[in-house]
Amino acid sequence: MASLFTKIINREIPAHIVAEDEDFIAFLDINPNAKGHTLCVPKKEVDKLFDLDDETYQGLMLFAKQVGLGIRRSIPCKRVGMSVVGLEVPHVHVHLIPLNKMSEVTFQEKVKMNDNELEEVATKIAEALD
Secondary structure, eight states, X not given: OOOHHHHHHTTSSOOOEEEEOSSEEEEEOSSOSSXXXXXXXXXXXXXXXXXXXXXXXXXXXXXXXXXXXXXXXXXXXXXXXXEOXXXXXXXXXXXXXXXXXXXXXXXXXXXXXXXXXXXXXXXXXXXXXX
């Protein structure tokens, strides 16, 4: 059965996409730790990070770096944190989280954003990638 992220990749369910290439996609987390919290996902459906082949693993890290730089340019924050947990959705994903305090990386605090706010943030990050 296709993962939630595969359904986003296949455009079966909507997402606020900020970047995409042939192998990877980045979209805003709908339950963000902070404004601009973005997920970078390989289009190849693999459950665990270390089960990725080397080429996909390295490609994901380089893709996440580029998206992280776009977040840093567009979302005011002290730094962009990276986390790979993988317990929520059985499809590899890298969390990129704009950080101003440690609690924003713990997944204990969440910010509420409506669809318009998410779209505005997605557009800002996407424009910062160009």
